[in-house]
Amino acid sequence: MGRLGLFLLLCWVPWLGQASEWVLPIDDERELLVEQYLEPNADFRVVWIHSQYEELIEAERDFLKQLQAAGIEVWAIDVLASFFLTRTSTEVRNLSGQSVAAVLDAIHQDVSSEKPFFVMSSDRMAPLGLKGIRQWQAMRLGESNHFKGSIFLFPNFYASTPLAGVAPDWEPSVAELQSPMMILQPEQGVHRWYLSTLLEQLGQHRAPVFSWVLPGVKDYFFAPFGDGLTETEQMMTNLLPAIIKQSAQRLIAVAPANNPSELVVSDQGGQGIESDAAAAQHALPRLHQFVEPKKAPALSGLTFEGRPLDLESYRGRVVLVNFWATWCPPCVVEIPSMNRLLAKYQAQGLEIVSVDFQETAEVLRDFVEQIPVDYPIMLDPTGKLAKDWGVFSFPTTFVVDREGLIRYSLNQGVEWDIPELEAPLIELLAFH
Numbered sequence: 001m002g003r004l005g006l007f008l009l010l011c012w013v014p015w016l017g018q019a020s021e022w023v024l025p026i027d028d029e030r031e032l033l034v035e036q037y038l039e040p041n042a043d044f045r046v047v048w049i050h051s052q053y054e055e056l057i058e059a060e061r062d063f064l065k066q067l068q069a070a071g072i073e074v075w076a077i078d079v080l081a082s083f084f085l086t087r088t089s090t091e092v093r094n095l096s097g098q099s100v101a102a103v104l105d106a107i108h109q110d111v112s113s114e115k116p117f118f119v120m121s122s123d124r125m126a127p128l129g130l131k132g133i134r135q136w137q138a139m140r141l142g143e144s145n146h147f148k149g150s151i152f153l154f155p156n157f158y159a160s161t162p163l164a165g166v167a168p169d170w171e172p173s174v175a176e177l178q179s180p181m182m183i184l185q186p187e188q189g190v191h192r193w194y195l196s197t198l199l200e201q202l203g204q205h206r207a208p209v210f211s212w213v214l215p216g217v218k219d220y221f222f223a224p225f226g227d228g229l230t231e232t233e234q235m236m237t238n239l240l241p242a243i244i245k246q247s248a249q250r251l252i253a254v255a256p257a258n259n260p261s262e263l264v265v266s267d268q269g270g271q272g273i274e275s276d277a278a279a280a281q282h283a284l285p286r287l288h289q290f291v292e293p294k295k296a297p298a299l300s301g302l303t304f305e306g307r308p309l310d311l312e313s314y315r316g317r318v319v320l321v322n323f324w325a326t327w328c329p330p331c332v333v334e335i336p337s338m339n340r341l342l343a344k345y346q347a348q349g350l351e352i353v354s355v356d357f358q359e360t361a362e363v364l365r366d367f368v369e370q371i372p373v374d375y376p377i378m379l380d381p382t383g384k385l386a387k388d389w390g391v392f393s394f395p396t397t398f399v400v401d402r403e404g405l406i407r408y409s410l411n412q413g414v415e416w417d418i419p420e421l422e423a424p425l426i427e428l429l430a431f432h
Helices: 003-010 054-069 089-094 098-108 123-139 192-203 231-254 276-280 329-333 335-348 361-370 384-388 419-429
Strands: 020-025 031-037 045-049 073-077 117-122 147-153 181-186 209-214 288-295 300-302 308-310 318-324 350-357 377-380 396-400 405-410
Touching: 020 098, 031 054, 031 098, 045 054, 045 098, 045 123, 054 073, 054 231, 073 098, 089 123, 098 117, 098 123, 117 123, 117 231, 123 147, 147 231, 181 192, 181 231, 192 209, 192 384, 209 231, 300 377, 318 335, 318 419, 329 335, 335 350, 335 419, 350 384, 361 377, 377 384, 396 419, 405 419
Parallel strands: 045 073, 045 117, 117 147, 147 181, 181 209, 318 350, 350 377
Antiparallel strands: 020 031, 031 073, 288 405, 300 308, 318 396, 396 405
């Protein structure tokens, strides 16, 4: 029985708000579970690639039911779960895109419908979407079809987790784009300040790319890590189906009727291979040392209590400058170890300055009542401080020496009071 026949056998029409499931063979050893949120009257379909983060999957499913109720048909896949892979950035980057290509081809062969279809995902899964599109285009070179492009929420197209303060390298898929794309970027999201740079990279190639900045919300606003949606997040979540529909119409208007007859080739080399810098993220934590220390950017503002704070006032001391947010689990987990580190070495000249990304003083007041923070927290209401310091992810911490030079950086959550991380700090503290 072919894949399409398997689909017709296993698919059933669910009540609104429910999903059917069917199994799509990928190769002799692997199968992909496909969730279908069917909507007979939908104008188009989207293939949704579920998040890397398991704790978000159920919230995403609620979101997909909302899309279904709004008249959008969704075929959703959790590639990591289907292939029994660990939910790490390494596994995500090493995925080939074959699974996404298989789903696109199943839709392409569904002769019962001529609806336009799209790929949609968020954050780190966006490169997988582009890889899958490319593989499917290679299978169907020059063929006419109803595929109209991709719609990505706050896509992360970095080739590896960028080193703090260093310009990022981009995924090869960015240089190989040959289908229209819409980027929906939260105004308060981590990648907001780098959207123009990404658009420049994508715009160099052979497909139209559009962007839409969503005001007043952070990444994952529709499926937050926390306990619920804020009023603004709920409003934007309610508007999101309409935004996706408008995005789809924009892409339909510019999409070609056929796949490309040939594929461009990136000069960046093999896809899905993680750099040494990223691989180090999953080994023993280690500070990245700047061979040529650089002067720390200006850092001044108000703490959440309203007190002025300026990094210059710490000249002569070694300072950890920590960029974070309360909605970031690794950021929160590392706070107790930073408290312990400060207590252990403050007498020798260590200080910690925390910079909170685009949250209000009220949020921080509530937070510190639950989790003590023994060092000052500066507000970064627009995210400009994070941009000026070259922050690409949270948490990110810089080590500034007594002369105001950045000597080290680290962009992952860690237990700070371990010998491997204390050793370079002790060395800096020894110099007066």
